[in-house]
C-alpha cells in the first residue's frame with residue numbers, strides 16, 4: 001500500500017506531530033510506503049509532482065517542532081479548472097497512491113472532498129488555530145494559539161496598568177471568535193469582542209470610562225472578524241474587496257480610532273498576527289495531533305475513506321467530508337463561556 005500525506009492551508013502548531021503519527025502508525029501496523037507531498041496541493045499541480053519519502057527516521061524528532069516539514073500553501077487549488085484537476089489526478093496515479101491523508105482546514109477539506117469525488121480515496125485531518133471546523137470540538141493548534149495570545153495579553157496588562165491606558169489586542173480567528181473568547185477569559189480581558197456578536201462602540205467606551213473613574217486601566221480583546229453594530233464594513237465585505245481574500249486584520253486600529261475621542265485615557269492597539277501560528281505546540285496539542293494522525297492511519301487501514309477525523313466530547317470519531325466541506329463553526333450564541341463571561345462582568349460589547 002502506498003499512502004500520500006500533505007498539509008494544506010495556513011500552517012499550525014502540531015502539523016509535524018500529525019505527520020509523524022500517521023507515518024509511524026502506517027509503517028508499524030501495515031508496512032505501507034508513505035510519501036510526503038510538498039507544499040500542500042501545489043505538490044500535485046506542477047509539471048512533476050513534488051514529493052519526499054517519509055520513513056521512520058525522517059519523522060523522528062519532529063513531534064515538538066512548529067510549522068510543517070512538508071511545507072504548505074493556502075493558494076493552491078487543483079480544482080480551479082478541469083485541466084489542473086486532471087493533472088493532479090494523473091500525478092496521484094503516477095505516484096501509485098492508494099490513498100491520500102490531507103491535513104488542513106475547511107478549504108483543504110473542500111478540495112479533498114472534490115478530489116475524493118474524482119476517485120482518489122482520502123482521509124482528512126482537521127487543522128486550524130481558529131477551532132472553526134464543523135463537527136470537531138477541538139482542533140490541534142488552537143490550544144497553542146490561546147496560550148500564545150494569553151501570554152501576550154498578560155504582558156499588555158502590565159504595560160497598560162503602568163500607564164493607565166486602554167489596551168486593545170486583536171487576535172486571529174477569521175469569522176469565529178474562539179481564540180478571542182478563550183484567550184480573553186484566560187488573560188482577564190475587561191471586554192471581549194467576537195465576530196458572532198456585533199458590538200456597540202458606546203458600550204465598550206462605557207466600560208472603559210467606568211474603569212477610568214476607578215483609576216483602572218482596561219484591556220479589550222477583539223477577534224479579527226468582529227465588527228461594530230451597523231458598521232460600515234462587514235468581514236465578508238472586507239474579504240470580498242481584498243486582493244488577498246484571507247487577509248483580515250486592522251479591526252483593533254479601527255476600534256482605537258473610534259474609542260479615543262470618547263475617553264480620557266490613551267488608547268493603544270496591538271495586532272498579534274502570525275505570531276499566533278508559530279512555535280512549538282503545547283503538550284495538549286502534541287497529544288491531540290498524535291491521536292488525530294493515528295486515527296487517520298486507522299481509517300486508511302480499515303478502508304474508511306472520504307471521511308475526516310474529529311473529536312466529539314472526549315471521543316475520536318469521523319465524519320463524511322461532504323458534511324464538513326465549505327463550512328465553518330462559529331461560537332454558538334448560547335455557548336456556556338459567553339454566559340460565564342457575562343456573569344462575571346466581562347463585557348461582550350452589547351449595549
Ligand code: F6P
Pocket residue numbers: 010074105128129130172173174224246247248277
Ligand atoms: O485560518 C488560520 C488563519 O491564521 C486565520 O486566523 C487568519 O485570518 C488567516 O489564517 C491568515 O492567513 P494568511 O496565512 O494568508 O495570512
